[in-house]
Amino acid sequence: MANKPIHVTSEIGALQRVVLHRPGRELANMKADEFEKCWIHDAFYLEYAQEEHDAFANILRESGAEVLYMEELLAEAMDAHPAARTAFLDEYMAQAPVPDPQLVPLVRAKLDAIEDSRDLVDKALAGMRLHELDLAHGPRTLARLEGDGLAPDDFVVYSMPSSYFSRDPIASIGTGVALHRMYYNQRNREVPFYKTFLTYHPDFAGTPFWYDNHSAAHIEGGDVLNINETTLAVGISERTEAAAIDTLARNLFWGEQPSAIDTVYAIKIPFGYETMHLDTVCTQIDYDKFTVYPGMYDALHAYRLRKGDNPGEVAVDELDGSLKEILQMATGVDDVMLIECGGGDPVEASREQWNDGSNTLAIAPGKVCVYERNVVTNAVLDRADIELCIVPSEELSRGRGGPRCMSMPFARADI
Numbered sequence: 001m002a003n004k005p006i007h008v009t010s011e012i013g014a015l016q017r018v019v020l021h022r023p024g025r026e027l028a029n030m031k032a033d034e035f036e037k038c039w040i041h042d043a044f045y046l047e048y049a050q051e052e053h054d055a056f057a058n059i060l061r062e063s064g065a066e067v068l069y070m071e072e073l074l075a076e077a078m079d080a081h082p083a084a085r086t087a088f089l090d091e092y093m094a095q096a097p098v099p100d101p102q103l104v105p106l107v108r109a110k111l112d113a114i115e116d117s118r119d120l121v122d123k124a125l126a127g128m129r130l131h132e133l134d135l136a137h138g139p140r141t142l143a144r145l146e147g148d149g150l151a152p153d154d155f156v157v158y159s160m161p162s163s164y165f166s167r168d169p170i171a172s173i174g175t176g177v178a179l180h181r182m183y184y185n186q187r188n189r190e191v192p193f194y195k196t197f198l199t200y201h202p203d204f205a206g207t208p209f210w211y212d213n214h215s216a217a218h219i220e221g222g223d224v225l226n227i228n229e230t231t232l233a234v235g236i237s238e239r240t241e242a243a244a245i246d247t248l249a250r251n252l253f254w255g256e257q258p259s260a261i262d263t264v265y266a267i268k269i270p271f272g273y274e275t276m277h278l279d280t281v282c283t284q285i286d287y288d289k290f291t292v293y294p295g296m297y298d299a300l301h302a303y304r305l306r307k308g309d310n311p312g313e314v315a316v317d318e319l320d321g322s323l324k325e326i327l328q329m330a331t332g333v334d335d336v337m338l339i340e341c342g343g344g345d346p347v348e349a350s351r352e353q354w355n356d357g358s359n360t361l362a363i364a365p366g367k368v369c370v371y372e373r374n375v376v377t378n379a380v381l382d383r384a385d386i387e388l389c390i391v392p393s394e395e396l397s398r399g400r401g402g403p404r405c406m407s408m409p410f411a412r413a414d415i
């Protein structure tokens, strides 16, 4: 039994424990022409990003949450168990698309030589360039000496700048987590960092896994919303396929380890970067209030998957309705209030949506973290009597994710 068991039965119950990743070297270790390869779209001022991130962490601490860092948990797991180091490096290497197979042992040797666990985690995140490899040693083949046409400062392992979005590689659901198969290979490499500490860290070993990250279908945590103890909502999005939700629901309903979830709403959202995840278009801020991105919620197609009466049975109903109707069904609240990003003004909505105006992190019912820069949306939330914890956001917002994306709750009070 884990010392710090996962316990997440809602989006809004008082936040008690949360996992973050403080951005490090990986956020700055890129040339402009490598942004897209690393799946990030701008140059960051790293020290400011770190200051903003520390301010975010402090807000969470001040509101009573224990803040844990993925990079520390993984290093601690490796210190506690040599097997954790091997398991991590095996999976990391299997997923790092090193451009030439001959370079793989050199990359592995370089990582193996890093003794300090925390240094190893930081290096694994920051990536590696050809000139860091010892090309002159080992069997001298032409391909190795030439580095397969790579320039000395080309990546042999890409940097992982999106890793401060701890929301996406896994999802806490009830007493366990789903380990995801992420849509972009560049981000899928974040999953082993979590999987390893959840498997080996003395505080988390034994955590049930509801989804296997080696499954074929993609799913990301931004699409997974915990509605209540028995109900989950999952976006069918560009990054999360219906087949993944099917498997997740079956595992939750009928898997070996018991879960309290008996109903999963799968909600179809438009494909696109401004609607990348369900939490990009909609987050819960109170028992009866959600933020929404205007314009996508009038007519939606959704499915309800329910645990059937007989073992292994899953019943599926098709639902058509507005987002409001579907959220009312899921929450059981009669009149859900949708608060529009940008106050419904199309220009403000689009601008603030771009900076994750709808992506809030509830730290208690009616109390949410928001980005400072989304002034129009924040004024609307304030008028609706929502208590706002303002997160500085000049740098962090460049990654196209908000406070919810930057946090993975591990424990919340029941509501």
Ligand SMILES: NC(=[NH2+])NCCC[C@H](N)C(=O)O
Binding pocket: 039, 040, 162, 165, 167, 168, 187, 221, 222, 223, 276, 277, 279, 280, 359, 399, 400, 401, 402, 404, 405
């Ligand atoms: N849960 C979220 N909405 N995460 C936002 C992730 C943003 C990141 N740049 C990506 O594209 O993957």
